[in-house]
Amino acid sequence: MTLIDGKAVSAQIKQEIAAEVEQIVAAGGKRPHLAAILVGHDGGSETYVANKVKACEACGFKSTLIRYEADITEAELIAKVEELNQDVDVDGFIVQLPLPKHISEQKVIETIDYRKDVDGFHPINVGRLAIGLPCYVSATPNGIIELLRRYNIETSGKKCVVLGRSNIVGKPMAALMMQKATPGDATVTVCHSHSHYLKKECLEADIIIAAIGKPNFVTADMVKEGAVVIDVGTTRVPDATKKNGFRLNGDVQFDEVAPKCSFITPVPGGVGPMTIVSLMKNTLLAGKKAIYQ
Numbered sequence: 001m002t003l004i005d006g007k008a009v010s011a012q013i014k015q016e017i018a019a020e021v022e023q024i025v026a027a028g029g030k031r032p033h034l035a036a037i038l039v040g041h042d043g044g045s046e047t048y049v050a051n052k053v054k055a056c057e058a059c060g061f062k063s064t065l066i067r068y069e070a071d072i073t074e075a076e077l078i079a080k081v082e083e084l085n086q087d088v089d090v091d092g093f094i095v096q097l098p099l100p101k102h103i104s105e106q107k108v109i110e111t112i113d114y115r116k117d118v119d120g121f122h123p124i125n126v127g128r129l130a131i132g133l134p135c136y137v138s139a140t141p142n143g144i145i146e147l148l149r150r151y152n153i154e155t156s157g158k159k160c161v162v163l164g165r166s167n168i169v170g171k172p173m174a175a176l177m178m179q180k181a182t183p184g185d186a187t188v189t190v191c192h193s194h195s196h197y198l199k200k201e202c203l204e205a206d207i208i209i210a211a212i213g214k215p216n217f218v219t220a221d222m223v224k225e226g227a228v229v230i231d232v233g234t235t236r237v238p239d240a241t242k243k244n245g246f247r248l249n250g251d252v253q254f255d256e257v258a259p260k261c262s263f264i265t266p267v268p269g270g271v272g273p274m275t276i277v278s279l280m281k282n283t284l285l286a287g288k289k290a291i292y293q
Helices: 006-026 043-059 074-086 105-111 123-130 140-150 170-178 199-204 256-260 270-287
Strands: 035-040 062-068 092-096 159-163 186-191 207-210 225-233 235-240 246-249 261-264
Touching: 006 043, 006 140, 006 270, 035 043, 035 074, 035 270, 043 062, 043 270, 062 074, 074 092, 074 105, 092 270, 123 170, 140 170, 140 225, 140 270, 159 170, 159 199, 170 186, 170 207, 186 199, 225 256, 256 261
Parallel strands: 035 062, 035 092, 159 186, 159 207, 207 225, 225 261
Antiparallel strands: 235 246
């Protein structure tokens, strides 16, 4: 069993990005600039955004954090998005989700200029991904593809089961694994909470990507010997032994499942660090105008 070390891979990629940024700047080019909008004080969002700002520093990017209280109106937020669309110094930007209930997330996402949508959530980027055109790929699926690539995990012709059908992970992950590419070229089944024969589907899978949001959902009796298991789950579970009072728990019953696997990602330290570094890769592409002129 090989443990897939997302932390080590992400550190390596940050070094690669930083080296390229220094080359760009030394040649008289522009330092990539990522902006982030954070609304309210959601604990998870605060952590994610702080980590993104840190990652920008490590990659040599310029970063701007724009904060609003949770009572900002939808119109005010959309006006700020439109302002960033027009700001020539900002190469890419994100609006950290979730947003307060009175703001339509979809409306905000659709207002973002798709050429600056480094989260890969705009319908144009989602549509381009679906038909295999260059685009900003959403960060978590992109990070998983990078892990499969760097660990030389064979995917062509393999049966891949994606557990979960969210717009952020499940659907784009399935699309990427289906495409004629390496990694990719797999036979993909998408399962969810209403799927019949879910255990049978998983037992036949060479690769399981668990993004269903239920702690310890994947148990040893669902996984065949030698399978590759990628755990996207990050549920906060109360834990009195931890300083902050909780621990992150994956969708996979790790201790049971790991001995059966050829490769498996831990939680934390697997997919999580790759999500942020994928955002950095998209920001570098945006700075270079490598996808959209």
